[in-house]
Amino acid sequence: MLRDIFGQAMEAMRHNGRRTAITIVGMAxxxxxxxxxxxxGAGFGRAFETIFAQFGTNMIGVFPGTTSEQAGGAKAGVPIRLKMDDVERIRETVPGVLHTSPVLWKQVPVQNDLHTYTWxxxxxxxxxxDIQKMDLAEGRFLTEADLQQRNHVAVIGSQGSxxxxxxIYPLGQTIxxxxxxxxxxxxxxxKMQEGDDNIxxxxxxxxxxxxxxxxxxxLDGIWFNYRGxxxxxxxxxxxxLAAAHAFxxxxxxxxxVANIMEQLAQFRxxxxxxxxxxxxxxxxxxxxxxIGLMNIMLVSVQQRTREIGVEKALGARKRHILLQFLAEALVITGVGGIAGIALAYGVSKAVGGITFYSAIASNASAADIYLLISPHIVILATAVLxxxxxxxxxxxxxQAANLDPIEALRYE
Structure with missing residues (x-):
């Protein structure tokens, strides 16, 4: 039965080929x-994820400030100073901590025999x-032995090199x-670098x-990554830290506190x-x-009124007429949907990357917007279709199913 209904739908579409083609193009x-x-939209979200991911996402940085509330007998305005004890305290008491690192920074002359910069x-x-996802282009990173032995070794950034x-090959050189x-x-x-950023x-x-x-x-700060x-x-x-420093x-x-995941959540x-x-x-x-498909189908019902009357006179029930015209609409929709998805894939391949973050940052092509069509997008779009x-x-x-057969047979 269903095969006969879809066969009739295909025959009706072939009979009105131009009209059907225009409708299919509209649906596509x-x-x-x-x-x-x-x-x-998915590419826009992925671009933000990429920007954050280059620095690490599940990480927190904490930096000293000055109290703005009274605590106990202490007045507001007391500077908070972080020490190495705080690094151990965070490692031992904050749940989910994986790695911690104290940080000290200073702008100093950086020079070799040819150049001098203040960096x-x-x-x-x-x-x-591990905390800040520092990938090496050459050589190795600092080790515990370097830390214990107070070695005079340095890892430099790509621009610094x-x-x-x-x-000149930089490894083994002296600065x-x-x-x-x-x-x-x-x-x-x-890493991705905006303007004159020193990253x-x-x-x-x-x-x-x-x-x-x-x-x-x-310390100037403490960075750590975590699970949780x-x-x-x-x-x-x-x-x-409040318990340790009385604030x-x-x-x-x-x-x-620089909570990277919280910032990323806002962008999400x-x-x-x-x-x-x-x-x-x-x-x-x-x-x-x-709406265009609906109008075409209404015209089709009007043009085939007499045909509907004949079918009803021969014993066709309402559900048969309903399925016949609904099948025609769904076939048009299905063909248009397949053509439209194929068109979308073709456009996404042709467009490639859309300039986004690379317009304001160097080394940032990975954070441009790419029209990546995932199965979830296809499923969602198909559901809407x-x-x-x-x-x-x-x-x-x-409307076709509710036509009176006698009136339909009289229709000219």
Whole structure:
């Protein structure tokens, strides 16, 4: 029975080939729009994920501040100073902590025999490589032995390497940091860099050796990565340091916390909102194509009124007529949907990357927007297509099924 119904639908479509083709094009354009808009929204979200992922996501940085609330007998305005004890305290008491690293930084002259620059030098522990996802282009990173032995070794950024050595092999070369000699043991891969940001010029040395350049009694910051829920980890961090330094955990000025996952969560909300908006716009576009399909099917019902009357006179029931016209609408929708998805894939391949972050940052092509059509997008777009096609075909089909057979036979 179903085979006969779809056969009749195909025959009716061939009989009105031009009209059917125009309707299919409209449906194809509508579904292609939905798929491409969803792909753009997904690409926008992926671009933000890529930007954050290059630095590490499940990590928190804590930096000293000044109290703004009274705590116990202490007045507000007391500076908080972090020490190495706080690194151990975080490692032992904050749940989910994986790696921790103290950080000291200072702008100092960085020079070799040919060049002199004033750049940032950071004293860190080897764990910072895992925390901030520092990938090496050449050589090795700092080790525990370097830290214990206070070795004068340095890992330099990609831009620092190119400016200091101008193509000369950097490993084993000697540079002077604030007049103190260090051996270059590694060069980092470039990270995305906005304008004159120094991310690719920072030089990393062992935290213990940093004491030769700057007093390391008080820390400039502590970085750590973790497993767990970001808000819970941050809350535990604030409680731990508040108890140790006698300030209120609610005093957000006492310590400054950079919770990367919290920032990423805000961008994810923006991305989700954009995808919902784009889905709404795409659905409206597909709805316009659906209205076109409905109009064509209503015209088809009018033109085939006498035929419907004959079928009913020969014993066809309402459901047979309903299925006949609904099948025709769904076949048109299905063919248009397949053509539209194929068109969307073709457009996504042709467009490639859409300039986004690379417009303001170097080494940032990976964070541009790519129209990547995932199976989830195709499934969602197909669901929208089925709903639109069914609604657009159901109204004319109901009208055809409800025709009075006597009046239909009299129709000219």
């Amino acid at each position: 354009w509508g579904i292609a729009t939905v798929v491409l808009l969803l792909a753009y 940032e030098v950071d004293g860190v522990s080897p764990e910072i490589q 190119s400016k200091l050595f101008s193509g 002077r940091l604030n007049g103190i000699s260090f051996e270059v043991i590694g060069v980092l891969k470039p 690719n010029r920072i030089t990393y040395i062992p935290f213990s050796t940093m004491g030769d350049i700057k007093d390391n009694k008080y 829920e970001p808000k819970s980890v941050e809350r535990a961090l604030r409680n731990t 209120r955990p609610t005093d957000h000025n006492a310590i400054w 909300i923006i991305s989700l909102g954009l995808q919902v908006l784009l889905l709404f716009i795409g659905t409206l576009t597909l709805g316009i194509a659906g 089925v709903i639109v096609g069914t609604v657009s075909g159901m109204i004319p089909a109901i």
